Amino acid sequence: MIAELNRLVELVEVRLNDGLDVAVLATELGTTEYHLRRMFSSLAGMPLSxxxxxxxxxxxAADILGGDGLLSIAVRYGYGSNEAFGRAFRSVHGVSVSDVRRDGGPLRTQPQLRFHLTVEGNITMDTRIIDRTGFRLVGHATRVPLIHEGVNPHIQAHIASLPASEHSRLRALSDTEPAGLLQVSADVDPDYTEGTELTYLHGVAVTGTDPAPDDLDAIDVPAGTWAVFRTEGEYPAALQEAWAATATDWFPSNPWRLRPGPSIVAVLDRADGFSTATCELWLPVERA
Structure with missing residues (x-):
């Protein structure tokens, strides 16, 4: 995957003003747009877009200083008007086009990225690969913003709004893996941009042979392969570190890639107060 990301950076560079299409680039690189965007975001710390x-x-900025007409520059880089280009220019450089033409700056340069894989061998990831028939996730869903680090207060509030009896009711419905109460993230932005909305479902997995209760939300999950990562330690820090390590360590070293689908966290055991926990992180994958 590291080689593909470096080749992606090279292709982006030669197509900055050539109608750049990420889906086409992914096909040229022999992978999927979904996996490419997720891996880039995880490793670069910013969305590909x-x-x-x-x-x-x-x-x-070099073209601006060179004196080319503003509209021709805007069109060259995929913007339909001076105004749209000007907004994008200010959002990156913090100053207007006219300021740069008058004063020569200041300018904020984004260097061309280069990805490297550092192999240390000091982390063993407890992983299993399983093929699953289709199943259904049922529970209580809501829309929340994506937060990369720490506890998501919006998810906390959603779970706290459910009575204790509802947790027991959901557990009784669970009849297949992943077992127990689940934390499900679906409809996640392909670039994994912090602050974008996703669907969070607090629920359980069921075989799907019977209709879900009318008062519960449901997500149907088709048959496919899953990579299951087991984590132990401080919650949610250990889980989030393992999630990051799937991108930095596991996917670059294994012949698998992410496929579209929900990510699922099963809490197998936890301390009082949820200070520590043993979890399983389920990610939908396919052969690379």
């Missing part, structure tokens, strides 16, 4: 915008505005 944001990197492309920053690089375009970095290169466009």
């Amino acid at each position: 944001e990197y492309i915008r920053r690089r375009r505005m970095t290169v466009a």
Whole structure:
């Protein structure tokens, strides 16, 4: 995956003003747009779309200083008007086009990225690969913003709003893996951009042979392969560290890639107060 990401950066660079299509680039690289965007975001610390915008505005700054007409520059980099280009330029550089033409700056440069894999061998990931028939996730769903680190207060509030009896009722419905009460994230932004909305479901997995109760939300999950990562330690820090390590360590070293679908966290055991927990992180995967 590291080689594919570096080749992606090279292709982005030569197509900054050439109708850049990430889906086409993914096909050329022999992977999927979904996996490419998720891995780029995880390793670069920014969405691919944001990197492309920053690089375009970095290169466009030289054209601005060169005196080309503003509309021709805007069109060259995929913007339909001076206003749209000007907004993008200011969002990256913090100053207007006219300021740069008058004063020569200041400019904020986005360097061209280069990915490297550092192999330390000091982390063993407890992983299993399983093939699952289709199943259904049922429970209580809501829309929440994506937060990369720490406890998500919106998810906390959603869970706290459910009475204790509802947790017991959901557990009684569970009849297949992943077992027990589940934390399900679905409809996640492909770039994994912090602050974007996702669907969070607090519920359980069922075989799906019977209709879900009318008062519960449901997500049907088709048959497929899953990578299951077991984590132990401080909650949610250990879980979030393992999630990050799937991108930095596991996927670059294994012949699997992410496929579209929900990610699922099963809490197998936890301390009083949820200070520590043993969890399983379920990610939908396919052969690379």
